[in-house]
Amino acid sequence: MNRSALIHTDIQRKWIAKFEQVKGQFRENAEYNDKNSDFPYKNIQWLVDEGYTLLSLPKAYGGEGATIEDMVILQSYLGSLDGATALSIGWHISVVGQIYEQQLWAPAMLDQFAQEIKNGALVNRAVSEAETGSPTRGGRPSTYVTKNEHGYLINGVKTFTSMSKRLSHFIVGAFDSESQQVGFYLVDKTMPGVEIANNWNMVGMRATESHDLVLTDVQIPTENFVETRAGKPSSPNGWILHIPSTYLGIAQAARDYAVDFAATYSPNSVDGTIGDIATVQQNIGKMESLLLSARHFLWSTASLYNNPENNNMWNETSASKVLVMNQGLEVIDLAMRIVGAKSLEMERPLQRYYRDMRAGLHNPPMEDMAYTNIAKSVLGKI
Known part of the structure; x- marks a missing residue:
């Protein structure tokens, strides 16, 4: 099953159709912004103008009322276009989602800030x-x-x-x-x-x-x-899944680039393209399997949040980030092996995907903390 087959809500279809219209510009902006260490102002402004910043604000407050599953799927897609844009806007989406879902603020402040968000606040x-x-x-x-x-x-x-x-x-x-x-x-x-x-x-x-x-x-x-801060919260924060979603998208972009390269690159030492070479096919098979595993684990974890009775998903939430990051890094490594030395050329995006994916190791939750908390849960020490 490919990723498009897992898209099933009107919100998901609506926003992916919108992203399709600007994907070329977002990718072009990503290259320029990375080289110059410039914030993606144009991309973010487009998202604000189109109303994406209202995604996780509940309908009762004038927002779109997206679910965590919606956010994960859309952030994964956006991450495949530009990781920096996706991670940046993802923090806003995640923070708003948690505040309003868990009603963390006083009612008057929730009402007041909802108006700010509708007026373009980030x-x-x-x-x-x-x-x-x-x-x-x-x-x-x-x-x-x-x-x-x-x-x-x-x-x-x-x-x-x-x-x-x-x-x-x-x-x-x-x-x-x-x-x-x-x-x-x-x-x-x-x-x-x-x-x-x-x-x-x-x-x-x-x-x-x-x-x-x-x-x-x-x-x-x-x-x-x-x-x-009153100790450990009573339920996990599913909105933090915006982080592995972004990095899943980056890994997907690396996979797409490598597959296209393998299907089209034809040095005179090879009959056909390098995609006909057995070792390249092996690497593509590994890459695809890793992506399938990461995607299905992350997206199934997100879908569990649709049931309000599922309030004990600490392990799944923590494991999603660790699994996506480690398998995503392996996907990008395989993609770079397929493309070879050309993957290191600054004009190609693979080197940016690799650098951005490495940065994700340092986003929460930290890997050692995730494993320790999972182990304590399994051992009954939490």
């Missing part, structure tokens, strides 16, 4: 810090808040703030020494003291412009203290 969480490493490890943030008569003052530096220059809002994790708790605070980019550091200089996912967010005496109103 949001991401800002939780990583140089001192604490990955937030999945549970370190206490160095970013801190101080309560005053006007609300809160926030100070600190957040790393890996994807889509930093295009975001309108940041959900910042910070520690309050008075209450001795970690909370999350909604920060508007227009607030005095909010700065972007312009220090993103990575070999992979260059176009996400995930610069540091610098907060210096940022005054926010009391109501913008939107969430508290």
Whole structure:
């Protein structure tokens, strides 16, 4: 069964038809943005204008009301066009989906922010810090808040703030020494003291412009203290599957490029094309099998979230990211072996796919944490 056969909802069909209309431009933009380490402003603006940022906002709030399964399928497709665009917009889709599904904020703030989203707002969480490493490890943030008569003052530096220059809002994790708790605070980019550091200089996912967010005496109103961290949540967050979805799309793009290359490249040392060589066929078979396995596991995990009684899918959710990343990396390695030394040419996209896929290893959940938590679950230690 091919991936198109798994597409079955009106939302999926609608957006894939839209993506088909711009796929050439998105791919062209991806090459330019990667070379210049520029954010994909044009791609993201198209997504905003077309209403893709409303995808995970529930219909009750004026959104499209997509399911996690819808998001996974669409993000996979978008990732095959441009990984940086997909990962960037995926953070917004994921954050909005979780906030509204789990009703994490007060009703008035949910209503207010839904209007902001409909007016084009883009949001991401800002939780990583140089001192604490990955937030999945549970370190206490160095970013801190101080309560005053006007609300809160926030100070600190957040790393890996994807889509930093295009975001309108940041959900910042910070520690309050008075209450001795970690909370999350909604920060508007227009607030005095909010700065972007312009220090993103990575070999992979260059176009996400995930610069540091610098907060210096940022005054926010009391109501913008939107969430508290009260231990482990009662159910897993399926919206985080936007991460493996993006990387599945990148692996698919590498596969498509290698298959097309094998079917058309005909050096004079070969009768026909290199696709007639047994070793190339073996690599294509391995590549396809790995993609089939990753796709079916990820998409079936996402479909389980359609049943509200499935609230214990911690293992499937964590394993999806680990499995997709490791098998996706192997897919790209095989694709590069098929194409050979030409795969390293900067004019070809395979080297970008490889660099972007490597970056995904460092997105949450971290592999060792995922395996440890799965093992604890199996052993009955959670």
